[in-house]
Amino acid sequence: MKILIFGHQKPDTDSVCSAIALSYLKNELGFKTEPRILSSLKDETKWVLNKWKVKTPEIIENVSGRKVILVDHNNFSESAFDIDKTEILEIIDHHRVHFSYSKPINFLVKPYGSTCTIIYELYKKNNIDAPLEIMGLILSAIISDTLGFKSSSTTKKDLESAKEIATFLGIDLDKYKDELIKIKTNIEGKTINELLNYDFKKFITNVGEIGVAQAEVSNFDLLKKKKEILKEMENLKKNTYHTLCFIISNIVENKTALLILSDEIKKIEKIMKGKLKNNEARYNTLLSRKLDVVPMLLKAFNK
Ligand SMILES: [Mn+2]
Structure with missing residues (x-):
């Protein structure tokens, strides 16, 4: 075989x-x-x-x-x-x-x-x-x-x-x-739920499961639906994830938006030094999930 x-x-x-x-x-x-x-x-x-x-x-x-x-x-x-x-x-x-x-x-x-x-x-x-x-x-x-x-x-x-x-x-x-x-970066016709599940990785840690979704876009129009996205994230997180993060990578303008829900959001806010407000943080760089975001989340929980 x-x-x-x-x-x-x-x-x-x-x-x-x-x-x-x-x-x-x-x-x-x-x-x-x-x-x-x-x-x-x-x-x-x-x-x-x-x-x-x-x-x-x-x-x-x-x-x-x-x-x-x-x-x-x-x-x-x-x-x-x-x-x-x-x-x-x-x-x-x-x-x-x-x-x-x-x-x-x-x-x-x-x-x-x-x-x-x-x-x-x-x-x-x-x-x-x-x-x-x-x-x-x-x-x-x-x-x-x-x-x-x-x-x-x-x-x-x-x-x-x-x-x-x-x-x-x-x-x-x-x-x-x-x-x-x-x-x-063509996300036309995709629902928020589809975008969240499109490129999703979960990490099993001592505090619980951490889910990190990523979408690549050419502009931040998607964030106009922030309320709707957070609602979908809440549904996904429910009973399953300790922390859920959605990385929206604007790969045309080199910017990143993070939307984060967590059972210990204070710890994440602390490690992000005030950058995370109302579950959202913006960066004028492109963050990598494996090099930047996951290490940051793990660090927040000291894992
Ligand atoms: Mn690869």
């Missing part, structure tokens, strides 16, 4: 493209692997796969009994529900380490802005040429995960890799980036 390679639940472009790109590389190296996704694709990722004419990986729900490689996550709560019944062979990721396992495995974590940047590095290291469509996917994932190189998680390596790939593909990086960001 083939080794399955997949990213996190509610896959984003980086998760999907990492799985496809790594699977191609592994197969070139003589392994028998197949990329999979754990749930359906987002519009942005559909656009990317369509653009580079790559077929959508099959959705798989049940992975028990399989040998697997995880990309773009190392947290069981974000993985397949029966991940504990698999044999994990390897993990390639760029998130903080949550993982502990019963035996040693290949575990490659680098603080790059995108898992695909790590995979691009692996292609070079192994002297394997990726076909054009795989290069296209890698480039798209780097742009997507770094919010067009604007997120604080962006590294020199991400930008250099993207430039190199764009040159190789003969495409104008700025133009392609703008095109992709336009697709990424």
Whole structure:
């Protein structure tokens, strides 16, 4: 049976493209692997796969009994529900380490802005040429995960890799980036509930579960519905989350708005030094969920 390679639940472009790109590389190296996704694709990722004419990986729900490689996550709560019944062979990721396992495995974590940047590095290291469509996917994932190189998680390596790939593909990086960001920030027709659930991660901590949703937008018009959003957040939080945070990233103007509900809001207000008023804080920078927001929330509760 083939080794399955997949990213996190509610896959984003980086998760999907990492799985496809790594699977191609592994197969070139003589392994028998197949990329999979754990749930359906987002519009942005559909656009990317369509653009580079790559077929959508099959959705798989049940992975028990399989040998697997995880990309773009190392947290069981974000993985397949029966991940504990698999044999994990390897993990390639760029998130903080949550993982502990019963035996040693290949575990490659680098603080790059995108898992695909790590995979691009692996292609070079192994002297394997990726076909054009795989290069296209890698480039798209780097742009997507770094919010067009604007997120604080962006590294020199991400930008250099993207430039190199764009040159190789003969495409104008700025133009392609703008095109992709336009697709990424299109929230037209989505309900607030859909936006909250679109890119949602939960973290299990000693104080309880912390949920952090993120939406990428091209302007802050969405905040005109703040009352409605807080009401939806309250519904989502009820009985489940200790703290719920909605990151609204304005990736055209480089600004961030945070909406936060918490059982211990005072602790968060304290750590944010008065920046959080009426459950809302604004920043004139783009915050990264994994580098800025989650560490700040954890720090507030001293975890
Ligand atoms: Mn990623």
